Amino acid sequence: QVHLVESGGGVVQAGGSLTLSCVSSGTDFSKDTMAWYRQTPGNQRELVALLSNTFSTEYSDSVKGRFTITRDNAKSTVHLRMSSLKPEDTAAYYCRAGNWARVLGSYIWYTDWGQGTQVTVSS
Numbered sequence: 001q002v003h004l005v006e007s008g009g010g011v012v013q014a015g016g017s018l019t020l021s022c023v024s025s026g027t028d029f030s031k032d033t034m035a036w037y038r039q040t041p042g043n044q045r046e047l048v049a050l051l052s053n054t055f056s057t058e059y060s061d062s063v064k065g066r067f068t069i070t071r072d073n074a075k076s077t078v079h080l081r082m083s084s085l086k087p088e089d090t091a092a093y094y095c096r097a098g099n100w101a102r103v104l105g106s107y108i109w110y111t112d113w114g115q116g117t118q119v120t121v122s123s
Helices: none
Strands: 003-007 010-013 018-025 033-039 046-051 057-059 067-072 077-082 091-101 106-109 117-122
Touching: 003 091, 018 033, 018 091, 018 117, 033 067, 033 077, 046 067, 046 077, 057 067, 077 091
Parallel strands: 010 117
Antiparallel strands: 003 018, 018 077, 033 046, 033 091, 046 057, 067 077, 091 106, 091 117
């Protein structure tokens, strides 16, 4: 069972930057794939960025070139550096942990989520 704690959200003006952090415990962090999702009221959570245990990355088209996901295995922490923020980036941001299942050709995610951290971008 994984335990995730996100932090770093806040209110920022459009064009500004924020860095989110997520501390993970309960698993072998260095073997986990980590991801950031976001959710706005009435909508499903959407994948924003993903960083595998081999340091390969994926980004949604909406954040590509503006957001950067990194990890610190020694601190079991994943970060999301968000730059050039836009009002449409306003959402609750959540991190998630999982593993690549080679046989299935897909990621298997732990069911637990953190409490999330709110990001509000004002225009």
